Amino acid sequence: MQEERRREEGQEIMNTKILKENNEKIVINLTNTNFETANSIRRSCINNVPTMAIEDVHILANNSALYDEILAHRLGMIPLTTDLKTYNKLEDCKCKSAGCARCTAEFVLEAKGPATVYSKDLVPTDPSIKPVFDEMPVVKLFENQEVRLTAKACLNNGTYHTKHSPCNAYYQFYPNIKVLKSKKALDDICPRKVFKNGAVDKDNLLNCNLCNACTDAFPDSVTVEPEENNILLTIESWGQLAPKTIYNTAITNLISDLDEFKKLLK
Ligand code: SF4
Ligand SMILES: [Zn+2]
Known part of the structure; x- marks a missing residue:
């Protein structure tokens, strides 16, 4: 209901897409958002999901x-x-x-x-x-x-105590990598193995941590830009809860805290 109302009011709705998921870790792509929101979700995952x-x-x-x-x-x-x-x-x-x-x-x-x-x-x-x-x-x-x-x-x-924290959670901007001139040497310069045969290896694109080692070494061959409002959130569970449960509970608890804050402001 809230989402429908916000769409009618022309507000942007954050989109989420799961890019990787297993029992220990989940990588979620958040779009139409900003790093303040991503950081609030990250903090909610670490501190606001009980175990x-x-x-x-x-x-x-x-x-x-x-x-x-x-x-x-x-x-x-x-x-x-x-x-x-x-x-x-x-x-x-x-x-x-x-x-x-x-x-x-x-x-x-x-x-x-x-x-x-x-x-x-x-x-x-x-x-x-x-x-x-x-x-x-x-x-x-x-x-x-x-x-x-x-x-x-x-x-x-x-x-209350860090022993109850369910996970480590962190985020980074989505890497927008453009190869201007294909170069085999890119394969070796990237510490995260993002390139294969001088081009971006799509399977390893998400490994890019925006270190800029490639652009420093070959500024004429490649550009790497962080995409604003396009964020990769990673949640690594300590094992008490499934990573997706941590994310869903963090969002629910964050919204309920914000609702309570709104009520207190009235
Ligand atoms: S910025 Fe760093 S991790 Fe990303 S592609 Fe370039 S060298 Fe690899
Ligand atoms: Zn009781």
């Missing part, structure tokens, strides 16, 4: 080489798979932040030495919330050493 992370650790036994605080901090930094449909943020939950099955996931960890304790040793009560990577070392235990603990994870944003 699960361990917040409370109850240590029952720990005679390892690590202090309780360091152990708890390490557990907090382990990325956990996140289910945004089932879990609420603690502050938004009906339990009024007391902690319940709708806002808190629990884990048990029990290990005896000699052994290395890995992230996979955290046993979840909800199988949908578990460490993204199995082999993250937590602590090394020697003979007669043990760790026993319970941990609670909750949903929160990167603004």
Whole structure:
């Protein structure tokens, strides 16, 4: 509805097109926009998309080489798979932040030495919330050493603590490359392998990071211009959420924050 109204009012609508996507990374082409908007989306991806992370650790036994605080901090930094449909943020939950099955996931960890304790040793009560990577070392235990603990994870944003941040996100302008005179030497000068046989290799065009090494070396043969209002946004997930989910949630949360800001201005 909002989009239709804006079209009727003659306002430009940002267009998006997915150029590359896999489980870890997405590259989105944003057109009819500007870098301020792209940067707001980027910041929203990093700071305004909640993920699960361990917040409370109850240590029952720990005679390892690590202090309780360091152990708890390490557990907090382990990325956990996140289910945004089932879990609420603690502050938004009906339990009024007391902690319940709708806002808190629990884990048990029990290990005896000699052994290395890995992230996979955290046993979840909800199988949908578990460490993204199995082999993250937590602590090394020697003979007669043990760790026993319970941990609670909750949903929160990167603004609260960076352990909740779901991704790295960055953008650049779309590269407009024109080869004026074909030159085989371009293949070797470009550190990102954008050229093949002296021409732009279309499959590698998006690798261009606008470094200008080619134009500095061969100013008469090639030009590279950043296309304004044509932006490549890259989102690299840490694994808690799919990259497309991060993008969609970031946009939804950004719009809702702007709506709230608008209401406060009235
Ligand atoms: S600007 Fe840099 S990355 Fe882009 S084509 Fe030229 S040398 Fe390659
Ligand atoms: Zn709750």
